[in-house]
Amino acid sequence: MNSRKVVYLFFTSLLIGSISGAIVGLALDWSVYTAEGAMNFLFGLIWLLGISAAFSIISQMGFFAYLTVHRLGLGLFKTAKLWNKVQVVVIAFVIFDLIYLRYLAFAQEGETVFHYVLMPVLLLIYGLIVAYFKAKDTNQGAFIPALFFIVVVTTIEWVPALTVNDPKWLWIYFAPLLAANTWQLLILHRLTGNQAK
Template structure:
C-alpha cells in the first residue's frame, strides 16, 4: 500500500461514515421527532452536525481497522495460520455471545430485545460481508472478515454500549458498520499490484 492508495481509502471511508451518520440521524429524527426544527436552517445545521459526526466515527473505524491489521499480522507471526483462524472465530463468537446475552442478564435493566436486535444485525451484516469478501477473494478470507465485522466492531462500540441508550447506539452502529464493511471489502483491491 502506498500513500496515494491510503489517501483514497481514508477519504472514501470518511465519506461513507458521513453519509451513514446523516442517513441514521435523519431516519431517527423522522421516526422520533426528538428535535423540534423551527425552520430549514435548523434542518441544514442538524444535517451538517451529523455529517461531521460521521467523519469522527469513520476516523474511529479506521483506527480500529489498522489496529486489526496489526493484530492479524502479529497473530500470524505467533500462531500457525489454522490456529490463528480458530482463535479469531472463538473471539468473534464470544463477542457476539456477550452482546446477545451477558449484557442483559448480568447488567440488569437492559432490554433483551434491543440487545438481540443489535446482535442479530451485526451477525447478519458480518455474514453478508464475509460472503462478498470470499466471493471476491478466496475461502480463507471468511474467518478474518467475520472476526473483524463482529469482534472488532463490538469492541469499537464499547463506549456507546456502556451508555445504554438505543438511539445513541444506532447513531454509531450505522456509520461504523458501513465504514468497517467498506474498508474490509476494499482492502484486497487496494493491495492488488497495478496492472502494467
C-alpha cells in the first residue's frame, strides 16, 4: 500500500465520517439549526462537520490500532483459528458489558435491563452484515476479524459518549465512527489488492 492509497483512505474516511455525523446531528436537532435563519444553519453545519471529522479521525486511529493488534494476536496465538475464538469471546463480553454495565450505571426507576438491549443487539446485527460482505469480498477467514472490528473497536471508540449517556451525543458520536469504520474495513482489501485481508 503506497502513500497515495493511505492519503486516499484517510480523506475518504474523513469525508464519510463527517457527512454521516452531520446528517445525524441535523436530523436530531433540525429545529435548533433552522430556527434562526441561514447563518445559524451554516455555522451549525460547519460545527457538526468539524466534530464528526474529529470522531472519524478517532475511527482511523482505532482501525490502524486494530490492524496492529490483529497481527500481534495471530503471532501470539500461533493460528488464526485460536485467535478467532479469542475474538469471539471478547465480542460476547463487549455485547454483555454494553447491556449490563450501562444498565447498572444509568438505569432509572422503572427501567429494566431490556431497555439497554436494543442498541448493542443492533450493533451486533450490523457487524454480522458487514462481516458477511467482507468475507464475501475476500475469504471466510475475514468474517470474525471484521465482526470484532465493527463491534469491539467501535465500542471502545464510542466509550466517551457512552459514559455521558446523552442520547443525542450517543448518536452524533456513533454515526461517524460506524460509517468510517465500515468504509475502512470494506475498502482496505481493494486498496491493497490483497483478498486475504
